[in-house]
Amino acid sequence: MRIFLAGATGVIGVRLLPLLVAAGHEVAGMTRSESKADQVRAAGGQPVVCDVYDSAELTAAVVEFGPDLVMHQLTDLPDDAALLPELAGANARIRTEGTRNLVAAARDAGARRFLAQSIAWEPTAGRGEVIRDHEAAVLAADGVVVEYGQFYGPGTYYETEVPAGPRVHIDTAAARTVELLEADSGVVVVVD
Structure with missing residues (x-):
């Protein structure tokens, strides 16, 4: 399967990308930062440096790759959890405008998932x-x-402690996501 992974260098993306490649999928890993392109390449993906808010550039990148599935793993969260309330607007924008742009790009590319x-x-x-x-x-x-x-787990806000539920270890979340590539449309809850 050809998979366009938006958020390939995020906390879950860095785990998903090598799992998807190991499972035999061709993966374009999108990142906003040119400096992270080598990270995507090293994990076996084809780097795509693109901003989700530039809908024309995003659509061109997705159409060029021609994915079967577009996976939206983008967030815009601060490194310091204490700043979450103050900077919540950035993540809300990813969930609204970013989602809208990714859905439109997937549609234009003919992605079936x-x-x-x-x-x-x-x-x-x-x-x-x-x-x-x-x-x-x-x-x-x-x-x-x-x-x-x-x-929770390495690279998350809860590296050394387990948060209140619902919760899921980051590695478990990535592995369970790979199992959902052919899931029927709907909502799937992934928790411990």
Whole structure:
């Protein structure tokens, strides 16, 4: 399967990319940063340096690769969890405008499958509408919404502790996502 992985250098993307390649898939790994292109290449992917907010550039990149599946693993979260409330607008934009652009690019490329991450817990006050709209857009495209529990493990906000549920180890989340490539459209909850 040809997979366009948006967010290939994020906390779950860095785990997904080598798993997808090892499973025999051809993967284009999208990153915003030219400096991370070598990381994608080293993991066996074809690097695509692109900004999800540049819809024309994004669509051209997805169409050129010609994927069977577009996977949306993009987030815009700060490295410091204490800054989450202050910087939540950036992640909301990924869930709205980013999702809209990825769905449109997948459609224009003729991709037959779309998979996007979401969350398995109730968002903080005022953020629920963004999550509902994001999931509705994915489902309207006959896609799969993967509602992950809070990630824990190396590279996450919970590297040395286990968060309250719902939660999922980052490596488990990646492995379970690979199992969903042919899942029927709908919502799948991935938690411990």
